Amino acid sequence: MAKILVLVIGLIIIGFIVWWFFGKHEVAEVSADVGDDLQSIDVEVNGGYSPETVVLKKGIPAVLNFTRKDQSSCLDRVVFSDFGVNQALPVNEKEAIKIDTSKAGEYQWACGMDMFHGKLIIK
Template identity: 40%
Template sequence: MEKTQTVQVTVDGGYAPQEIHLKQGQPATITFTRVSSRGCLDEVQSTDLAFKRALPLNQPTTVTVATDQAGTFGFSCGMDMVHGKVVIDR
């Protein structure tokens, strides 16, 4: 069984890190933790990766990311104003 790739993202007026690198074909999760009530970052969504989650303040929220296809996939806040990306490498 393959080890799951895990990435922690701090949401504080933006995403840190803003660019996430994952290996193709290896299970992956991203945990978003919103630490500031500034801006429109109370939600994270990705049409490319098929997720949309509310981000309660100071509560880690984990999404599972499909890594079957290599490429660059975007994610953003609920208002599509703040962006990040997931790069899935072969």
């Protein structure tokens, strides 16, 4: 009886691990607010980026407003290597980052050490 119990618990744990690592976790994808000639979105920086995936419309100038709430120096810069952006993010200050949306595609942004990541989808 005890063996069966151990087996069942083991299978539950294995199932959980498989789900955790290989299960499809939905990542929140948020579109920027689109106006006539500008689109913008607020990104909160607090132990990572929220939202983590930002969708922009191609051809409309875009601004990402980053506000860092996190004290850790890890997140004190944000880097968009594809756009040549490496911007300091002072705590609790809104930093506007302009993005060139002329080319569709998927781009990454990251903290200064390339540890935290966000994704930009231009379409």
